[in-house]
Amino acid sequence: MASKKIKLTVAGKNYYSTTNSKGIATFAINNKVGNYKAKITFAGDSKYQKSQAKVKISVKFKTASKR
DSSP: OTTOEEEEEETTEEEEEEOOTTSOOOOOOOOOSEEEEEEEEEOOOSSSOOEEEEEEEEEOOOOOOOO
C-alpha cells in the first residue's frame, strides 16, 4: 500500500503520514516520554477498504535541536 495517507491519533492529537514504497508510515509526534493508547486510521480509497486499529505506543525519547 504505497502512497496512502494514514492518520495516527495520540492523546487527542492527530498526526498524518503517507506510506512509503513498502507500505510503512512514520510519524513525528510531539508527546512526553511515556506509554500511550493510540488509533491508526486509513480512510480507504477505490482499491482498499477503510480500516483502523487501536494500538499501544511508547515514546522513549524526545529530540531537541540546538539553536
